Amino acid sequence: MADLSVNIAGVTFGNPLIAASGTFGFGREYQEFYPLSTLGGISCKGITLKERAGNPPPRIAETPAGILNAVGLQNPGVDHFMEKDLSWLKGQGTVVIANIAGNTPEEYCEMAEKLSDSSVDMIEMNISCPNVKHGGVQFGTSCESVGAITRAVREHCKKPLMVKLSPNVADIVSIAKAAEAEGADALSLINTLTGMRIDIETGRPIIRNNTGGLSGPAVFPVAVRMVWQVSSAVSIPVVGMGGISTWKDAVEMLMAGASALQIGTVLFSDPYAPVKIRQGLDEFLDKKGLRSVRELTGTVRPW
Amino acid sequence: MAGIKNVLKGSHDYTLYKKRKSLVNRPQNMYNKKQNQRLAFDGGSYMKYDTQQCRLTYKEELAPGVFDFRLQNQAFAASAQPGQFAHLLVPGKPLRRPISICDVDQKADTLRLVFEVRGEGTQILAQYQVGDCLDVLAPLGRGFTIGDTSRRALFVGGGIGVPPLLYAAKQFGVNATVIIGFRNRDAVILKKDFEQAGCRVILHTDDGSAGRGGFVTESCREELENCEQVFACGPAPMLKAVAGQAQERCVPCQISLEERMGCGVGACLVCACKIRKADGSEGYLHVCKDGPVFDAKEVVW
Numbered sequence: 001m002a003d004l005s006v007n008i009a010g011v012t013f014g015n016p017l018i019a020a021s022g023t024f025g026f027g028r029e030y031q032e033f034y035p036l037s038t039l040g041g042i043s044c045k046g047i048t049l050k051e052r053a054g055n056p057p058p059r060i061a062e063t064p065a066g067i068l069n070a071v072g073l074q075n076p077g078v079d080h081f082m083e084k085d086l087s088w089l090k091g092q093g094t095v096v097i098a099n100i101a102g103n104t105p106e107e108y109c110e111m112a113e114k115l116s117d118s119s120v121d122m123i124e125m126n127i128s129c130p131n132v133k134h135g136g137v138q139f140g141t142s143c144e145s146v147g148a149i150t151r152a153v154r155e156h157c158k159k160p161l162m163v164k165l166s167p168n169v170a171d172i173v174s175i176a177k178a179a180e181a182e183g184a185d186a187l188s189l190i191n192t193l194t195g196m197r198i199d200i201e202t203g204r205p206i207i208r209n210n211t212g213g214l215s216g217p218a219v220f221p222v223a224v225r226m227v228w229q230v231s232s233a234v235s236i237p238v239v240g241m242g243g244i245s246t247w248k249d250a251v252e253m254l255m256a257g258a259s260a261l262q263i264g265t266v267l268f269s270d271p272y273a274p275v276k277i278r279q280g281l282d283e284f285l286d287k288k289g290l291r292s293v294r295e296l297t298g299t300v301r302p303w
Numbered sequence: 304m305a306g307i308k309n310v311l312k313g314s315h316d317y318t319l320y321k322k323r324k325s326l327v328n329r330p331q332n333m334y335n336k337k338q339n340q341r342l343a344f345d346g347g348s349y350m351k352y353d354t355q356q357c358r359l360t361y362k363e364e365l366a367p368g369v370f371d372f373r374l375q376n377q378a379f380a381a382s383a384q385p386g387q388f389a390h391l392l393v394p395g396k397p398l399r400r401p402i403s404i405c406d407v408d409q410k411a412d413t414l415r416l417v418f419e420v421r422g423e424g425t426q427i428l429a430q431y432q433v434g435d436c437l438d439v440l441a442p443l444g445r446g447f448t449i450g451d452t453s454r455r456a457l458f459v460g461g462g463i464g465v466p467p468l469l470y471a472a473k474q475f476g477v478n479a480t481v482i483i484g485f486r487n488r489d490a491v492i493l494k495k496d497f498e499q500a501g502c503r504v505i506l507h508t509d510d511g512s513a514g515r516g517g518f519v520t521e522s523c524r525e526e527l528e529n530c531e532q533v534f535a536c537g538p539a540p541m542l543k544a545v546a547g548q549a550q551e552r553c554v555p556c557q558i559s560l561e562e563r564m565g566c567g568v569g570a571c572l573v574c575a576c577k578i579r580k581a582d583g584s585e586g587y588l589h590v591c592k593d594g595p596v597f598d599a600k601e602v603v604w
């Protein structure tokens with residue numbers, strides 16, 4: 001058995017598989033399938049300063065090889081998370097990442113401050129949510145705004161800070177560099193790609209929000225490309241995600257340059273996917289005679 | 304998942320897994336008692352979700368495009384409650400398809416699912432043959448609260464909303480009046496099943512080609528006089544009308560709702576349903592975990 005552990009910004013994960021924010025809630029449902037320690041970490045549902053009701057339904061549509069979602073950050077708020085979910089989660093034997101989103105830079109800073117005094121292991125700053133009217137992705141689409149918000153949150157954040165990038169941009173590499181320059185300890189990518197589907201009988205978009213975020217196998221090659229470009233350009237670790245469904249995808253994403261992985265949409269068809277991916281990865285490492293999963297990161301040999 | 308044991312074996316997770324799995328396999332009456340108190344899905348310390356390969360033991364086309372499947376699985380059959388649903392994997396599709404549990408045969412260890420072909424997913428499911436295995440995540444959600452089955456109950460179902468009522472109506476037997484509505488005589492399903500359970504059945508068809516003409520709500524108005532509770536499933540306009548009628552007469556009414564789903568277990572928050580809470584404020588609950596059955600009074604239409 002190879003060593004599956006990885007270290008991201010000083011935090012040790014038992015294995016590189018992390019549940020992707022928004023697909024795993026706060027872990028309570030999936031712990032009914034398997035112990036959460038099966039995963040290296042959990043990125044919790046995106047939280048905001050105040051409770052949010054989210055968007056009206058329908059919030060999901062199926063696409064060829066993917067899904068669109070527009071949940072709109074329904075969550076109970078940061079205080080509720082810290083009081084009701086955090087200590088339970090911390091007892092599950094896995095790394096706990098708080099995923100935060102705000103309407104204003106001040107809100108991000110206030111949350112970062114609150115969470116700095118809590119037991120979360122890491123903060124993932126979501127500046128890439130395409131499904132809310134204010135904030136979210138608007139902070140994540142230009143180098144200036146990414147740099148500014150990273151700098152501001154960095155000052156208030158005593159935890160390792162991971163910035164989650166949007167793929168809905170012209171040049172993800174310069175955005176990644178801006179986040180790195182202003183103090184991000186790690187980057188995670190990709191969030192969802194904005195998309196739309198229309199019911200041809202009614203002429204109405206299937207999702208009530210009209211547009212939604214595309215995830216699942218459909219985005220995988222885009223994610224691999226972006227992880228490769230970004231990890232080649234920065235020196236902080238990159239957590240790769242977007243459509244990972246099998247252990248082969250996991251290997252591919254690691255080769256592209258990811259130091260750890262997040263797993264989301266595949267859970268909806270197969271809740272046991274992380275268990276299977278972990279096993280497949282382990283066997284692949286043994287077969288290749290590698291002693292650690294870390295030896296795979298960035299091993300792609302580009303032409 | 305078959306084989307998860309082997310994956311976890313040898314790792315520090317395994318002892319924990321074994322301990323929790325043995326809790327699941329406890330006698331199911333613990334589960335039932337809790338369900339009646341509507342507490343079963345408020346989180347417990349036992350493993351309650353699993354996917355299993357289930358063999359299709361019986362298949363019939365009840366009406367054009369409407370299929371009756373019996374899926375064998377001991378654990379699922381032992382724990383399924385009226386009004387809960389199963390989440391079926393469709394090979395090649397990113398999302399499972401939610402289908403209500405229509406009936407349970409404890410002797411044959413089967414779940415009965417009746418579904419209509421609507422789009423690509425249900426079309427693929429309809430191709431399965433007896434002997435094939437389906438990947439099923441079940442039983443999910445909070446079903447009907449049955450309570451005292453000697454109290455007269457009214458069941459109202461429209462179209463493909465009829466199957467989810469059968470298992471609940473069977474609990475009431477002769478104390479159940481069942482009003483079911485379909486497009487026309489060719490679309491009528493499950494009438495005999497309700498009758499065999501002792502229920503009194505009132506059939507409606509939109510075009511009057513079988514039973515009474517017109518909508519189920521016409522009979523519902525009359526029958527509400529003689530019942531103490533209502534259970535309903537069907538298209539939203541029908542549910543809204545039935546809920547309104549029941550409320551006028553102060554008869555408690557439980558309705559089973561549909562919404563597009565992702566995970567099916569309450570983690571992804573996509574299957575939102577707007578609910579009015581006791582304090583008058585509104586917010587979203589989730590059909591897969593808080594429902595699919597809701598108290599009609601709570602639902603914001």
Ligand SMILES: Cc1cc2nc3c(=O)[nH]c(=O)nc-3n(C[C@H](O)[C@H](O)[C@H](O)COP(=O)(O)OP(=O)(O)OC[C@H]3O[C@@H](n4cnc5c(N)ncnc54)[C@H](O)[C@@H]3O)c2cc1C
Nearest residue numbers: 398401402403417418419421422423424425561562563595
């Ligand atoms: C709790 C619950 C119980 C249900 N019980 C039954 C039942 O007993 N019998 C039955 O025939 N149908 C039932 N349905 C509806 C059934 O799930 C849909 O008809 C089915 O998902 C359509 O899939 P498709 O691939 O054929 O259609 P498509 O339109 O191709 O599906 C595309 C996507 O939309 C979703 N979708 C489409 N229509 C619905 C819908 N009405 N409700 C939820 N999701 C939908 C699909 O699941 C899929 O993700 C139930 C739905 C829910 C939520």
Ligand SMILES: Cc1cc2nc3c(=O)[nH]c(=O)nc-3n(C[C@H](O)[C@H](O)[C@H](O)COP(=O)(O)O)c2cc1C
Nearest residue numbers: 020021022046069126190191215216242243264265
């Ligand atoms: C239903 C759903 C909800 C999501 N909610 C969030 C969220 O709250 N915060 C966030 O940063 N990303 C959110 N995401 C994006 C995922 O974390 C992930 O970046 C994306 O889905 C790509 O990975 P995947 O293809 O493995 O799902 C959500 C995705 C889905 C499908």
Ligand code: FES
Nearest residue numbers: 565567569572591
């Ligand atoms: S389908 Fe995921 S919360 Fe209901």
